[in-house]
Amino acid sequence: MEWNKLMATRKSCREYTDEQITDEQLKAILKAGCAAPVARGKFEQVQMTVVQDKALLDLIDTAAKAGYGDENFSCTRGAPTVIVVSVAEEQGQISPMMIASAGCVVQNMHLAATDLGLGSVYLGSIQAVNNSFEVLYKLKLKDGFWPVAALAVGNAKEPAEERAIPMTKIFTNIIE
Ligand SMILES: Cc1cc2nc3c(=O)[nH]c(=O)nc-3n(C[C@H](O)[C@H](O)[C@H](O)COP(=O)(O)O)c2cc1C
Numbered sequence: 333m334e335w336n337k338l339m340a341t342r343k344s345c346r347e348y349t350d351e352q353i354t355d356e357q358l359k360a361i362l363k364a365g366c367a368a369p370v371a372r373g374k375f376e377q378v379q380m381t382v383v384q385d386k387a388l389l390d391l392i393d394t395a396a397k398a399g400y401g402d403e404n405f406s407c408t409r410g411a412p413t414v415i416v417v418s419v420a421e422e423q424g425q426i427s428p429m430m431i432a433s434a435g436c437v438v439q440n441m442h443l444a445a446t447d448l449g450l451g452s453v454y455l456g457s458i459q460a461v462n463n464s465f466e467v468l469y470k471l472k473l474k475d476g477f478w479p480v481a482a483l484a485v486g487n488a489k490e491p492a493e494e495r496a497i498p499m500t501k502i503f504t505n506i507i508e
Pocket residue numbers: 342343344345346409435453454455456457458
């Protein structure tokens with residue numbers, strides 16, 4: 333997709349059909365994740381986990397509902413695929429640089445999904461599963477890794493259309 337069209341078409345999707353994405357689509361999305369910038373080039377401190385198992389997706393939702401104390405909250409948004417991005421703790425802490433890096437990975441994948449005509453949404457709320465040992469165990473994370481961001485992806489119930497992006501959306505000042 334042409335760059336300006338891609339920018340104007342990208343949006344958060346929160347309603348998906350049951351149809352799973354194809355392996356080729358998944359591969360293209362993961363490749364986009366691997367193309368993202370990561371602070372200090374520490375790619376070994378990032379892990380992507382593809383979750384397509386319905387039972388684990390449901391468990392993530394259950395853990396997030398408990399984490400937010402909101403029975404109506406949906407973390408996965410009913411998407412058939414969630415790609416969890418986890419980062420390594422350093423000296424017992426997760427650095428803001430690594431959270432930013434995970435954000436870059438997710439955003440790259442979000443754009444790739446848009447390019448493929450799929451719906452997707454950034455899930456900061458995946459952090460709510462950090463209270464659930466069961467979810468953390470089932471994600472098979474490397475030692476010392478914690479989920480900090482995720483992308484829900486699937487076939488959108490309503491395909492995204494190009495929209496106008498007003499330059500006033502984010503306040504900007506220019507210092508000359
Ligand atoms: C860091 C970050 C965390 C987000 N977390 C969630 C989330 O947990 N659930 C969700 O539905 N949307 C989430 N979003 C999507 C935003 O709500 C969305 O990007 C914003 O409302 C603007 O809408 P748009 O993406 O359609 O332009 C997140 C976005 C970002 C950048």
